[in-house]
Amino acid sequence: MKRNRGNSxxxxxxxxxxxxxxxxxxxxxxxxxxxxIRETSGETLEFGEGCVYPILHxxxxxxxxxxxxxxxxxxxxxxxxxxxxxxxxxxxxRNSWSNVVAGIARVLQGxxxxxxxxx
Amino acid sequence: xxxxxxxxxxxxxxxxxxxxxxxxxxxxxxxxxHLNDLMEETMSxxxxxxxRMGDPGEVAKTATAEHRRxxxxxxxxxxxxxxxxxxxxxxxxxxxxxxxxxxLMVFERLLGTSRETLxxxxxxxxxxxxSEVRFGLLAMLVVVSSxxxxxxxxxxxxxxxxxxxxxxxTLLVVLVTAPLTLxxxxxxxxxxxxxxxxxxxxxxxxxxxxxxxxxxxxGLWFVxxxxxxRRGGLVRCA
Numbered sequence: 001m002k003r004n005r006g007n008s009x010x011x012x013x014x015x016x017x018x019x020x021x022x023x024x025x026x027x028x029x030x031x032x033x034x035x036x037i038r039e040t041s042g043e044t045l046e047f048g049e050g051c052v053y054p055i056l057h058x059x060x061x062x063x064x065x066x067x068x069x070x071x072x073x074x075x076x077x078x079x080x081x082x083x084x085x086x087x088x089x090x091x092x093x094r095n096s097w098s099n100v101v102a103g104i105a106r107v108l109q110g111x112x113x114x115x116x117x118x119x
Numbered sequence: 120x121x122x123x124x125x126x127x128x129x130x131x132x133x134x135x136x137x138x139x140x141x142x143x144x145x146x147x148x149x150x151x152x153h154l155n156d157l158m159e160e161t162m163s164x165x166x167x168x169x170x171r172m173g174d175p176g177e178v179a180k181t182a183t184a185e186h187r188r189x190x191x192x193x194x195x196x197x198x199x200x201x202x203x204x205x206x207x208x209x210x211x212x213x214x215x216x217x218x219x220x221x222x223l224m225v226f227e228r229l230l231g232t233s234r235e236t237l238x239x240x241x242x243x244x245x246x247x248x249x250s251e252v253r254f255g256l257l258a259m260l261v262v263v264s265s266x267x268x269x270x271x272x273x274x275x276x277x278x279x280x281x282x283x284x285x286x287x288x289t290l291l292v293v294l295v296t297a298p299l300t301l302x303x304x305x306x307x308x309x310x311x312x313x314x315x316x317x318x319x320x321x322x323x324x325x326x327x328x329x330x331x332x333x334x335x336x337x338g339l340w341f342v343x344x345x346x347x348x349r350r351g352g353l354v355r356c357a
Contacts, residue, residue, distance in 0.1 A: 030149055031156040047171015049157075051128065052183035053149050057142065062190035078149060 015047070015055050017097055019089040020082060023065065027081035029072060030056065056080055064089050122154040125168045125175060130178035137279040137348050138186055146182055185260070202274070203284040207267070207291035214263050256329070264296040264334040272341030282346040289338025297331035 022028065033056075034049045034091045059065045064086035067078045069087065120128070129150060133143050150172070157171060172178070189195070271288040274280075 007151040029152075031153050034153070047170075048177055048181075049153065050150055050172040050175075050178040051181040053146055053153075054178070057146065057182075058185040058189040061195075075152065075155070077152060078145075 013093065015052070016059065017090070017093040018045075019052070019059065020086055020093060022092055023080055024082045024087060027079050029070075029077035029079045033080070040051060046101065059086070120167070120170050122168050125172060126154060128175035129178050132176050133182065133282055136179055136183045136350075138183060139278045141277075142182075142186060150178075158310065161305060182223060190280075197263065199284055203271070203288045206290070207271070207288045208295050211264055211267050211292055211295050212245060214267055218259065218263060261330060261333050262294050264331075265337045268292050268334045268338045268341070272338065272345075273340060275345055280345075282342045285342045285345055287337065289335065289342065290337065293331040293335045296334055297328075299330070 019033065022033055022040070028036065031051055034052055037045060037047075056065065056067075059081070060067055062085075063083060065076055065080050066083050067080045069076050071077075071081065072077045126147065130143075130147060133146070154168065157168070161171075169175075250301070268289055271292075275282070275285040347357060
């Protein structure tokens, strides 16, 4: 089913895209996920690490992720992985992101009809 | 601010947000784990916990916003519709039925006889105390309805739901409690064989109010409390 999602909503959903993308790669627990975001983004994304967990819980409640308690390095961790619905949402998010990036690039380059918007 | 103070601050910020207890516990548990990992990794770097983890108030606000966002899905709406609109009537009736059945079982077990062969002396006693028994059963019905309302109240508080769901469930429980008359048949003897519990639905408002007053009062208490706390939580956690 095609979801009609506005760009403003999508821009608010950047953390969702990053989380789904990294967890689609392999299951991770919260701290691992945060470290992966920091490392793969070259530490360019600044965010409060504590805010990742409420997003993870929401994605889980929506059925996009599932978690299971596992013992990792001697401690009980909630390990998250992407569900089938989560993978479908990830494809949507990637497509929307590509559209937004392409749209912004067109604006910055002056569009197909108008003058350059940015000198 | 050290990690323990930071976690305590998150806990304090979450308290007025009216989030489900289980949700808060899980969040705090994961944050504590995250802090442990962070401490192990950055022991020598002396990084501020707040710099890495974010402002505790901001974490609480994000948790509130994300939880409300997840509670707006169609599945959550369907669950609330089922639980608070469709379930109250069968829940009350089923609870009455279950308790009535248990009473009859106890009654038969204690007497060691079946209802059809109730001894004469007991029939006489039952006939003599019929009005008291009747009011006893009425009280039982009202108490059961009130307990169902309490169960709904606890659920609304636990899951941090909107007070309107509580009001809906309360009104439905009252609607089915107020006009109810339950008849229990205990012998096959005509004229002395049944007890009717309930003031009876005659169209008059007084018996209806009398029978529905307790569950209504209990339900409205939860409605007011939830509305007040939720409004407070929305202001503090928005």
